[in-house]
Amino acid sequence: xxxxxxxxxxxxxxxxxxxxxxxxxxxxxxxxxxxxxxxxxxxxxxxxxxxxxxxxxxxxxxxxxxxxxxxxxxxxxxxxxxxxxxxxxxxxxxxxxxxxxxxxxxxxxxxxxxxxxxxxxxxxxxxxxxxxxxxxxxxxxxxxxxxxxxxxxxxxxxxxxxxxxxxxxxxxxxxxxxxxxxxxxxxxxxxxxxxxxxxxxxxxxxxxxxxxxx
Numbered sequence: 677x678x679x680x681x682x683x684x685x686x687x688x689x690x691x692x693x694x695x696x697x698x699x700x701x702x703x704x705x706x707x708x709x710x711x712x713x714x715x716x717x718x719x720x721x722x723x724x725x726x727x728x729x730x731x732x733x734x735x736x737x738x739x740x741x742x743x744x745x746x747x748x749x750x751x752x753x754x755x756x757x758x759x760x761x762x763x764x765x766x767x768x769x770x771x772x773x774x775x776x777x778x779x780x781x782x783x784x785x786x787x788x789x790x791x792x793x794x795x796x797x798x799x800x801x802x803x804x805x806x807x808x809x810x811x812x813x814x815x816x817x818x819x820x821x822x823x824x825x826x827x828x829x830x831x832x833x834x835x836x837x838x839x840x841x842x843x844x845x846x847x848x849x850x851x852x853x854x855x856x857x858x859x860x861x862x863x864x865x866x867x868x869x870x871x872x873x874x875x876x877x878x879x880x881x882x883x884x885x886x887x888x889x890x
Contacts, residue, residue: 687734694840770827
């Protein structure tokens with residue numbers, strides 16, 4: 677792999693960036709971490725706000741390209757390393773469904789999740805980006821009941837995104853531990869890439885807590 681394909685991942689442990697690091701491992705991509713201690717507020721300092729004005733991770737740099745937004749990063753990386761086979765090609769009939777379920781994460785799942793977590797009254801169904809929480813989750817349940825992965829027998833980058841997300845959201849009780857969600861998440865989070873990064877995250881998070889605590 678040439679240096680021109682090397683990725684810089686702006687990263688903090690046990691955050692949404694964890695899934696991106698798992699994806700990089702699954703892709704066999706060369707990458708470097710630019711670590712931010714979010715417990716010490718480093719994501720709100722001017723140096724990082726120049727990268728992402730929202731102060732959020734993940735973000736990636738690839739050559740002159742800077743990409744923020746989790747969904748965009750997954751699409752970008754999986755297309756950049758096609759040899760890993762985690763993104764259907766443009767000519768593949770699965771490309772449309774693949775993009776659908778990746779986009780669904782940012783456009784429907786996350787807004788619904790935050791409303792539920794904050795115990796906020798959702799917008800009327802005709803104005804809500806996700807209809808209502810039960811409908812949003814029901815669509816996912818129906819899709820996952822059709823096969824081991826979102827697209828049936830084929831694992832894609834979308835499954836890394838969703839498998840990691842389900843692990844965290846079920847852990848915090850925001851998503852119910854339905855059998856289909858539990859089995860799906862375990863299928864992804866039992867893979868060696870996730871186990872490696874999860875262990876590294878635990879160690880890094882402990883170090884960050886110690887530094888932030890003074």
